[in-house]
Amino acid sequence: MTVAQIPPTEGNVPVITKRTLTTAAAALCAVGALTACGPIAASGTAADTTTVDGSSLTVFISGDTNVQDLWEQGIIPAYEEQNPDVTVNTAIDLHGEHDQQTVAKLTTATQAGDAPGFDLVDAGFVISSAAEADTLLEIDQSTVAGLETVPEGTIDAGKGVGIPYRASSVLLAYDTTTVDAPPRTLDELLTWIEDNPGEFAYNSPSTGGSGGAFVTTVLDSYLSADDQEAMRTGYAKELEAGWDAGFERLSQLGEFVYQGGVYPNGNNQVLELLAGGEISMAPVWSDQFITGQETGLIPDTVAYAQISDPSFTGSASYLGIPRTSEQHEAAIDLVNFVLSSDGQQIIADQISGYPVVALDALPGEVADRFADADPDALRPGYYSEISADMANEWDKRVP
Template structure:
């Protein structure tokens, strides 16, 4: 991966432990000014964004949001610190906790990561927000804001869907059980990525596990860390292991959401779970044929949710982070998200251009089925690695 002037990859994290988080965690490229605020070159103010996610998320910030924001704010430079695929989230949260307890700047002013509304929120490391402090939240659905636990700032949404080649499949599976039956009846034609490498594969695994759980057990795994409840995953993992012989090449799991899309695009498979935003973008760019359609299953459905930004309580440039967030939640910012990664807008659709509003008329980020609490999700990925391939 090429490292741009904005992008620093967490390369040393693999040799660090949580106890060494403050020494080995992500580092911003900005320098602190004498007055305590971040200053970039030639006296410009710097806002540093920490990103934990896939390459499409990096591209959204690097190629979409940041250039547009900097053009509108020429006295501001936005830098990015990256943890690709979120492989070191626990270390980052540990660093946030340490910085908060010491009253120190954690090295970034804004966080884009799944742990924002789970472990980071529970640890009390993030600034409390509402429409009074972040004006861009004014038209975001209340349920979506509430799901942010008082600190998460929703800025886009998406869901996992079932993509299928319509030239091969006339009637796609409508339920999870029908999907599993189809996979075993059509060996090699279905793929999902290992859950630690991307959320579309994680959603498939979560959905299979949930099919063996009560609603109470599912809810418990979504609201907090519960290792005892994880024992209920055993029959689901057994089912996934049985399924292995029927997936792509008899048990090959792609590395990341993008590789799944590539397999769909070149005809190696005819069905897979995909993120709605990545799939729509892939069709628009020609990576995926228009003959590949999508649907949602039921009993249960695949997961989806809003994604949240968080502002560390002890960040040096809180004011700059809030201003950047308000831009992201503006009609211009939401249009960039919709056009670049096909993310569901979270603000009122009547604030957006008509063509963007029409594209997402049926999207409701407040009604999406959420995934597991961050630490439960990490354990799920680790157990899958041990029990399934």
């Protein structure tokens, strides 16, 4: 799979990586600028994309590089091998830094009845702001057959439009050569950080979810259960005033984190510091950590645990199909592949994502590896707009 990148256009719209786009007009549509143009044929006229065979569709990805690699190096090549008449492109907003802008443009395109420029969305905003704006196709087991064995609670969390396809959680990774017994609660972790200056790191929340989970967990420790729930299910901006004590605590911790207040840029940089022995402890995504150990990037001397009171966040990840896409049939076919035994095995093998389908439908090795995983019991993070506000406030108050 050869991939070229088109630089972001004016307004910081997402970068697109593409395989085959035949005209400059097609490239502009696929960039994800959410313009009014639809799919373009080689002649420059609107293409007939009502069937799966011969389709060209675009997956919009708002996430880290591991998710981009999952699609571009795993799911898409396997799907195209089974469906040689279908071409799948990707549009990337790395780290989801422009989610609010993307949702606004998606909403505008939906209201105008225009094709948005992509046909499947992999982003945290699928079950929050995009769902609230009524921009996505309603789905259930009758429309997406692959959902048949996905737990009802996981499906319900998709608000009728989100299609769960993998799950993960943030864990506390630690170097066993320097840490005899890891902290088991948030209070114990905060005490450990202060007692071991420079040995803990977390990335800034705007650059990755592992750091965001640490910040969210500290903030939640000062909030009531009702306020936490409200901030997970809607844009309860008025409750953000309850963050003051949590941000003060995070600011106080600054002198005790890596190099007296250095925050890595992204989840991967945290893993690199841990693997290189520059720190002894950090929050990490389960999928990235397990994959890193399997590939040898993270030594076996690094282990992981989960804290409590509260735990770090985790949840299923959801796909969404734009209502005004002209590729509904093709997008559903791709989704069903992702939820198939082959697709779920690719996710498990490539990024160690928890399967969301019944384990007895998967190969024994995969089922055994995730026997204790329960995506229905994970503690979710904030609503997307709340999460964006949290990252902005962290930038202002903590470094």
